[in-house]
Amino acid sequence: MKNDDANVLRMQGAPTARDAALLEETWRDPPGLAGWFSAVNHKSIGKRFIVSAFGFFVFAGLLAAAIRMQLARPDNHLIGPDLYNQIFTTHGTMMMFIFAVPVMQAMAVYLVPLMIGARSTAFPRMTAYSYWVYLCGGLMIVAVFILRIGPDAGWFNYVPLSGPDYGSGKRNDFWAQLITFTEIPGLLISIDIITTVVKLRSPGMTLARIPLFVWAMLVTAFMIIFAMPAVMLASTMLIMDRLVATHFFNPAEGGDALLWQHLFWFFGHPEVYFIFIPGLGFMSAIIATFSRRPIFGYPAMVMALVATAFLSFGLWVHHMFATDVPQLGKAFFTAMSMMIAIPTATQIFCWIATMATGKLNFRAPFLFVLGFFFILLIGGLTGLILGSVPLDLQVHDTYFVVAHLHYVLIGGAVFPLFGAWYYWFPKITGRMMSETLGKWNFWLFFIGFNVAFWPMHHLGLHGMPRRVYTYPAEMGWGTLNLISTIGAVTIALSVLLFIVNVVRSLRGGAPAGDNPWGASSLEWATTSPPPSCNFVAPHVVGTREPLWEPSRDPGAPRYVTGLALNVRECLTTSAVDARPDHRYTFPTPTIWPFVSAIATTIMFIASIFNPWAVVWGSVLIAIPLVAWFWPTKEETRKHLALEKRP
Amino acid sequence: MSPMQRVLESAGTQAAHIEHLWWITVAVCALVFVAIMIAWLWALRRAPRADEATPPDVAIATTAESKSRRVVTGAVALSALGLVALLVASVQTDRALAKLPLEGAIGIRVIGHQWWWDVYYDDPDPLKTFSTANEIYIPVGKPVVITLQAADVIHSLWIPNLHGKRDLIPGHTLTMPIKAEKAGKYRAQCAEFCGLQHAFMALTVNVLPQPDYDRWHDAQLQSAPEPAADAAKRGHDLFLSGDCMMCHAIQGTTANARFGPDLTHIASRETLGAGRIANTPENMAAWIADPGKFKPGVNMPAHRVAKADLDALVAYLGTLK
Numbered sequence: 001m002k003n004d005d006a007n008v009l010r011m012q013g014a015p016t017a018r019d020a021a022l023l024e025e026t027w028r029d030p031p032g033l034a035g036w037f038s039a040v041n042h043k044s045i046g047k048r049f050i051v052s053a054f055g056f057f058v059f060a061g062l063l064a065a066a067i068r069m070q071l072a073r074p075d076n077h078l079i080g081p082d083l084y085n086q087i088f089t090t091h092g093t094m095m096m097f098i099f100a101v102p103v104m105q106a107m108a109v110y111l112v113p114l115m116i117g118a119r120s121t122a123f124p125r126m127t128a129y130s131y132w133v134y135l136c137g138g139l140m141i142v143a144v145f146i147l148r149i150g151p152d153a154g155w156f157n158y159v160p161l162s163g164p165d166y167g168s169g170k171r172n173d174f175w176a177q178l179i180t181f182t183e184i185p186g187l188l189i190s191i192d193i194i195t196t197v198v199k200l201r202s203p204g205m206t207l208a209r210i211p212l213f214v215w216a217m218l219v220t221a222f223m224i225i226f227a228m229p230a231v232m233l234a235s236t237m238l239i240m241d242r243l244v245a246t247h248f249f250n251p252a253e254g255g256d257a258l259l260w261q262h263l264f265w266f267f268g269h270p271e272v273y274f275i276f277i278p279g280l281g282f283m284s285a286i287i288a289t290f291s292r293r294p295i296f297g298y299p300a301m302v303m304a305l306v307a308t309a310f311l312s313f314g315l316w317v318h319h320m321f322a323t324d325v326p327q328l329g330k331a332f333f334t335a336m337s338m339m340i341a342i343p344t345a346t347q348i349f350c351w352i353a354t355m356a357t358g359k360l361n362f363r364a365p366f367l368f369v370l371g372f373f374f375i376l377l378i379g380g381l382t383g384l385i386l387g388s389v390p391l392d393l394q395v396h397d398t399y400f401v402v403a404h405l406h407y408v409l410i411g412g413a414v415f416p417l418f419g420a421w422y423y424w425f426p427k428i429t430g431r432m433m434s435e436t437l438g439k440w441n442f443w444l445f446f447i448g449f450n451v452a453f454w455p456m457h458h459l460g461l462h463g464m465p466r467r468v469y470t471y472p473a474e475m476g477w478g479t480l481n482l483i484s485t486i487g488a489v490t491i492a493l494s495v496l497l498f499i500v501n502v503v504r505s506l507r508g509g510a511p512a513g514d515n516p517w518g519a520s521s522l523e524w525a526t527t528s529p530p531p532s533c534n535f536v537a538p539h540v541v542g543t544r545e546p547l548w549e550p551s552r553d554p555g556a557p558r559y560v561t562g563l564a565l566n567v568r569e570c571l572t573t574s575a576v577d578a579r580p581d582h583r584y585t586f587p588t589p590t591i592w593p594f595v596s597a598i599a600t601t602i603m604f605i606a607s608i609f610n611p612w613a614v615v616w617g618s619v620l621i622a623i624p625l626v627a628w629f630w631p632t633k634e635e636t637r638k639h640l641a642l643e644k645r646p
Numbered sequence: 647m648s649p650m651q652r653v654l655e656s657a658g659t660q661a662a663h664i665e666h667l668w669w670i671t672v673a674v675c676a677l678v679f680v681a682i683m684i685a686w687l688w689a690l691r692r693a694p695r696a697d698e699a700t701p702p703d704v705a706i707a708t709t710a711e712s713k714s715r716r717v718v719t720g721a722v723a724l725s726a727l728g729l730v731a732l733l734v735a736s737v738q739t740d741r742a743l744a745k746l747p748l749e750g751a752i753g754i755r756v757i758g759h760q761w762w763w764d765v766y767y768d769d770p771d772p773l774k775t776f777s778t779a780n781e782i783y784i785p786v787g788k789p790v791v792i793t794l795q796a797a798d799v800i801h802s803l804w805i806p807n808l809h810g811k812r813d814l815i816p817g818h819t820l821t822m823p824i825k826a827e828k829a830g831k832y833r834a835q836c837a838e839f840c841g842l843q844h845a846f847m848a849l850t851v852n853v854l855p856q857p858d859y860d861r862w863h864d865a866q867l868q869s870a871p872e873p874a875a876d877a878a879k880r881g882h883d884l885f886l887s888g889d890c891m892m893c894h895a896i897q898g899t900t901a902n903a904r905f906g907p908d909l910t911h912i913a914s915r916e917t918l919g920a921g922r923i924a925n926t927p928e929n930m931a932a933w934i935a936d937p938g939k940f941k942p943g944v945n946m947p948a949h950r951v952a953k954a955d956l957d958a959l960v961a962y963l964g965t966l967k
Contacts, residue, residue: 081842081942154839160816161799161841166760251817257800258815292696294707296714322802322813322838324820327744331737338729345725346718348682353714356689357706359696373686381675384729388736390664390743391671393810394653397802397837463651463806465837468845475651518698549704 008641009565015537022565027119027532030589038589040124041532045131046110047428052131053103056138060094061495063087068452068488071481074473084469085152086171090145092155093175096271097182098138100413101224104278105189107420108217110428112193114523114530115211117202117539119570120586122195123188125593125628130185130192132597137181140605144174151175154467156268157238159249159260164242173242173608179235180604183228190221197221200570201578202522203560204541204551209578211521212288212301216281219305220274223312227274231267234260243611258323265316272405273312275413277305280347282416283369286423287351289519290366291358294545297350304343311340321392330389337387344380348373363517364438368419371446375411379404382457397467400460406453418445418498425502426516430528431509437501441494448490455480455487520545537561538571541578567638585639592628599624650807651833657853658808659825660743667739674728685721746823751789754782758794758801758814758836760945761843762907762920767866768793776866776897779907780920781850785859786829794820802838805851811837826853833921842943848921865967869898870910873965881962884955893946896966906946913966919944930960 011019029039039045066087070079079087109131113121121127144150151171153162162172197210197218210218237248238260247253249260288295295301317325317333351373360366382404385391395401418441425433464477471477515524524547526535537559542551551558560580563569568586573579603617656662755766766777784790794803796814803822804811807830812822836847854862873882882899885891891901897910915925922940923929933940934956936948951959 081845085842158800158839161839166799166841257817290696291693292700293703296707296711297718298707300718322811323815324813324818327740331740334736335733338733341729342722342726346722349718349721352682352686352689353711353718355686356692357711357714358693358703359700360690360693361696361698361700370690374683377679377682381679384675384732385668385671388667388671388732388739390667390736390739390810393812394661394664394668394806396811397804397839461653463653463833463835465804465835465844467839470845516698518700518702520702543704544707545702545704548702 008567008638011537011561011563011565013561015559019565020531020536023533023536024531026566026568029532034591035589037594038591040128040587040589040593042109042113042121042124042127043428043530043532043534045124045127046106049106049109049131049134050103052135052138053099053106056094056142057099057103058495058499059142060091060099061492063091063094065488065492067091068485070469071471072485073482074471074475074478076470079469081469082152083148085154085467086145086148086150088467089151089154089157089175090141093151093178094138094141095409096155096275097178098134098141100275100409101186101271102134102182103417104217104220104275104413105186105193107278107282107417107424108193108220109189111424111523112196112214112217113200114427114526114534115214115521116197116200116205117522117525117535117541118196118200119534119538120200120568121192122200123192125587125590126188127192129593129597130188132594133181133600134185136597136601137178137185137604140181140601141174141178144171149174151178156264157260158264159238159241159257162238163249164245167242170608173239176235176239176242177604177608179231181601183232183235184600186224186228190224193217193221194225198575199572199581201573202539202541203571203573203578203580204556205573205578207576207578208298209541209544212284212295212298212305213278213281213521215302215305216277216284219309220277223270223274223277223309226313227267227270230263234263234267237263239608243608258320261320261323262316265319266313269316269319270309270312272408273308275409277308279372279413279416280305280344282420282423283347283351283372285519285521286365286369286416286419287354288545289423289517290361290363290369291355292361292518293354293358294520294548295350296353296357297346298544300346301350304346307343308340311336311343315340315387318387318392321389322396334387334389338384341380341384348377361517363422364433364435364442365419365423365517367439367442368415368422371415371442372411372419375407375415375446375449377411379407379409379411383408395460397465398460399456399464399466402466403453403456403460406449406456410449410453415445418442421498423517424523425505426509426512427523427528427530429506429509430512431505432512432516433505433509434501437497437504441497441501444490444494444497448487448492448494450487452484452487452491455484459484515547520548522546538563564642567642569642583642585635585642588635590628592624595624596621596628650830651835653806655807657826657828657830657832658805659746659827660809660823661807662827663739663742664810667735670735671732674732678725678728746789746825748789748791748823751791751823752784753791753793754784755793755795756782756803756814756849758796758798758803758840760798760841761836761847761941763803763847763849764797764904764907767863774867776910777895777908778866778911778915780848780917781852781915783852783854783859783862784824784826785856786826786853788856789823789825792822792824794822799840800838801836801840801847803834803849804837805832805834805849807832808851813838826851829853829855835921843941846920846922846941848917850916850921865914866911870896870966871898873962875961875965877958877961878965879962880955881958881960884959885962889949890959909963909966911966913964927960927964930963931956934959 029041029044240246247255249255284295314336318337459480512528540557543549572581572584574581599621606613656665753768757764763780769775794814796816801814802811809824812820832851834849873879893903893906895902895908918925918933919941937944937946
């Protein structure tokens with residue numbers, strides 16, 4: 001350690017306890033309540049993000065339970081049509097917009113910097129701002145549902161049903177603003193993740209050495225940036241139709257109802273894939289660790305992810321085969337829908353090859369990953385059925401689709417996600433989860449899932465359409481629906497077990513140690529839970545599996561030295577080869593992202609009731625933003641000091 | 647047992663094409679599923695067991711792994727081949743669906759409303775046109791072109807035994823060619839979420855032998871008869887002097903509104919409220935008094951009518967065979 005001119009302390013040589021203490025002091029979030037709202041550490045934000053998303057998952061899951069209770073028998077009067085429509089709309093909207101996409105980004109906010117050996121996400125204050133906006137949006141939709149003024153036109157919110165003539169009250173305005181609420185964090189975090197992955201990797205972690213989960217999140221982030229603007233445009237046009245009487249979707253005034261469907265599904269289909277691709281990332285991380293070998297076919301895996309991302313933008317019309325899209329165009333989308341199975345099949349085959357040639361450790365995270373194979377495969381194959389125009393005409397908008405989409409999303413994303421939670425819980429909390437409860441959790445979920453959703457395939461073929469609040473007894477759908485409800489109860493039990501497991505493990509779980517699973521990627525190189533700065537000494541990476549295989553060049557340095565200890569200084573690296581690029585000072589904690597998020601929320605919610613809120617609300621948001629970006633003398637002094645001595 | 651509403655019990659040319667494709671696709675998918683599951687279980691069985699402390703096999707990634715590579719490449723190639731086969735089958739079926747010969751087709755126009763079906767039998771001769779609601783009748787073995795329009799929001803007509811679904815979209819006009827092969831009664835239901843009573847928006851399709859169809863057709867062309875009995879006469883006057891005629895039409899009377907279903911032959915229909923309840927005199931009375939009891943949110947208002955008046959109305963409507 002050595003003193004610089006302006007009291008900048010630098011790390012010299014191997015890390016010491018003194019270095020660790022200084023770094024902790026520099027990188028930790030400030031104490032106290034105000035400090036809690038000022039936190040910008042990606043791990044604090046990531047944890048809150050994951051817990052919030054899980055909370056919304058439980059809420060939306062309870063709504064699903066309500067749906068199953070209502071449908072358990074024919075002619076049921078438990079829930080009336082108005083409430084039922086709000087329930088299934090809120091269930092779908094929350095699961096897709098407030099749980100599935102954000103929870104994957106939340107996992108990335110926590111994990112990506114650790115996995116690439118960085119100290120932080122690239123834009124820590126923006127990460128914090130995104131989280132607070134997300135939380136406010138999620139709470140708004142919960143609040144309007146509890147007030148019984150929730151949106152009621154489905155998560156796809158088709159016009160004209162959601163438009164000014166048929167969508168009553170402010171319900172669908174809340175829906176439209178909710179979309180904006182999720183777009184902002186979605187887009188900002190994508191920018192954050194892309195920049196983090198491209199610029200903050202450990203020296204030596206070339207593109208060919210990035211962990212597959214990080215690749216998955218990088219691809220996902222790019223997809224979000226290209227897909228989300230479409231739905232943003234659509235939701236803005238919708239709210240303008242509703243609030244200021246534009247006629248984008250009104251056929252009587254030259255608008256078009258189908259325009260909505262194109263814009264929505266241009267976003268909506270890639271959305272399925274940017275929920276699914278992070279799941280594929282979890283799969284690769286967990287399979288490698290529990291098969292005790294690197295994933296077979298790394299280049300093919302990466303290319304499959306990228307190919308899936310591209311192809312997923314060419315599928316949207318398969319949600320519209322029953323409309324008057326021209327015949328030839330539909331055939332093109334059938335071909336695309338079939339083609340996208342190839343990259344997924346490639347990954348499945350590579351994983352099977354990995355497992356066949358590895359040594360298997362059957363722990364709870366691995367079980368959830370194995371559940372993927374059975375469930376996702378069924379979901380993928382029924383997806384081929386839905387991609388075919390003639391077959392889709394029959395099963396479209398029936399319970400067959402409900403079965404399919406849950407097989408894909410729960411099998412492809414939620415099972416890997418639960419696996420990921422079991423896998424990284426020790427890293428996040430420093431404690432192991434109960435293996436026994438974990439296995440019960442898995443088996444109940446797996447069996448309950450299939451009992452709940454398999455019968456829906458048959459219901460669809462027996463003529464049961466989606467989104468019906470009840471059905472006459474003589475349709476003969478009662479028994480299968482009852483079975484499905486029993487399955488849903490089993491799933492609820494398994495999620496309850498998960499919560500019990502988390503709470504018990506937090507209190508009395510066995511200490512985890514740095515690397516309880518014997519895994520290969522960098523997040524396991526630091527303590528559990530990691531220190532505020534992630535790594536006392538940032539690693540230099542020489543291989544794809546840094547913890548399994550040290551650098552092949554014995555003379556290569558193991559750590560980055562020379563970075564400041566009492567300033568938030570990091571090393572940025574070049575995009576492709578991860579060569580050291582330059583030093584960069586990171587922003588410090590501040591309350592202003594939180595205040596800006598509140599101002600943003602006020603503007604959005606007020607604009608539902610008065611369009612002028614967009615004007616005065618912008619001023620309201622500008623004020624905390626100015627404070628946010630206002631440089632302090634202290635910071636400037638440190639910057640100058642750092643610049644003096646390279 | 648309700649009329650059939652099943653995908654895999656085709657009673658029409660189009661549904662039969664789709665059912666054929668269904669079984670081909672399901673067979674291919676089942677084969678793929680079983681093959682992959684076997685490979686997967688084999689892999690899980692074959693691999694030795696390990697725990698966290700088992701040293702990872704990093705060296706394997708630096709070898710060529712040519713066997714795995716060959717197997718994976720082969721499996722991907724096979725998948726691609728299977729997908730091409732499915733694509734060809736799908737496109738072939740699509741062509742078959744589009745090639746239904748339509749000479750001498752009957753034209754029916756269906757307009758979707760929240761939450762009922764308005765049905766028009768069109769004809770170049772205006773005297774041969776008529777309208778009905780929530781039911782269509784078609785002859786066996788004769789092509790029918792259904793033209794689809796929507797009055798308010800998007801609906802979707804789905805007669806699974808005869809064909810896949812087709813949307814009714816405001817501002818667009820779509821068509822659906824069908825041909826029934828078997829006489830019978832089939833049920834159709836709105837498949838696109840359309841609001842509060844989306845669950846109860848059914849349509850009955852009666853497929854009749856040609857002579858029976860012709861008889862039905864001719865009967866539909868008749869205007870409503872003048873009521874003979876006293877009660878029915880009073881009902882007739884109440885209908886035409888009250889608010890019924892603000893929404894409904896009865897051919898042969900001055901009631902000509904189009905907001906609600908055409909009631910010219912209401913007594914010959916089997917259900918009320920688009921499949922919600924059976925068409926009996928008691929249900930008719932209860933429906934007129936408070937339709938929202940059966941279909942919460944329905945656009946028809948409740949009517950506070952004296953019992954005697956209600957009976958008279960029901961008696962009159964009962965004459966509209």
